[in-house]
Amino acid sequence: MITKQELPQRETAGETAFRRIREDLISGALPPGSKIKLEQAKARYGVSVSTLREILNRLTTENLVVAEGQRGFEVSPASTRELLELADLRILLECHALGLSFTGGDLEWEARLVAAHHKLSSVERSLLAGDSSRTVDWVRYDWEFHQALVSACNSVNLMAALSSVFDRFLRYHLLAESFRGQPVVDDHRLLFELALKRDHEGACRMLTRHVKNGVEHVQKSGRIP
Structure with missing residues (x-):
């Protein structure tokens, strides 16, 4: 009952x-x-x-x-200054959370990560094939993948702060109105592989490059003052 x-x-x-x-x-x-x-x-x-x-x-x-x-x-207006600040803050928070998650992650964490990457890569294949209707799905699965990476950090406050920064950073990508293509797919695959190896240093380098390439993509769109 x-x-x-x-x-x-x-x-x-x-x-x-x-x-x-x-x-x-x-x-x-x-x-x-x-x-x-x-x-x-x-x-x-x-x-x-x-x-x-x-x-x-x-x-x-x-x-x-x-x-x-x-x-x-x-x-709130969009600006290059805020975009850069959010990128730096995301790298700082997510790299810290990755270290905690790689240390605390168990078999259940690995299973969540495998499932999240599978869904994300499936949608990304559709987008690369020209199916732009999957963009909304990609936004959701992109966050679910990054969330899975840090989900074993065992800090509710860190996850909440990272979620807020991630969403505000995502706003700029949605304003750019374009999918970054094969490079972002490759980034996610490498992050996934490094996470399964618990390679914190390598994952942080990859994440930093991933975020900075995203900033460059948004800036090239010409939609942000």
């Missing part, structure tokens, strides 16, 4: 709205620098203006939204 405590928890309207707004900010559906009109957002996300204000104030802590005092809220 399932007790009340065992029943799955449903998202509240506010939690659903927070998740949807955050996804729209990262995907670019809410473009950088655009005004967030509360009455329009109220209809779009199905919550009250007061709840919207709470959500948007919460998102200012991740620098996804800018509060303009009495004038309301604006989507």
Whole structure:
């Protein structure tokens, strides 16, 4: 018998709205620098203006939204400076998490990593073959792969910080509107192989190159000021 405590928890309207707004900010559906009109957002996300204000104030802590005092809220602008800062922060956090994960990882961790890389490489093959409809899947599986790499770090706070930085870094890739192609596939394969060998130094070098090549790709798109 399932007790009340065992029943799955449903998202509240506010939690659903927070998740949807955050996804729209990262995907670019809410473009950088655009005004967030509360009455329009109220209809779009199905919550009250007061709840919207709470959500948007919460998102200012991740620098996804800018509060303009009495004038309301604006989507944070995109800039080369922030892109470079996020890249450095991601390398710092993810390399540290890789070291902890490689030390603490067990057979279950290896199984998660193998499964995550399998899904990612499958989608990447489709993208290389010209199936652009799999881009949304790639975004999800890319994060799942990087999350699997560090999932044995045994630090909830580190994972939360890395997730926030990863998403904000991903926003720039989605603004670039193009898949990096074979080089990113090769990066992921090498990261996977180095992780299974527990080669922390090699994985950090590979990750650093992976992130910096991503920055260069975004900059070449010409879509970031």
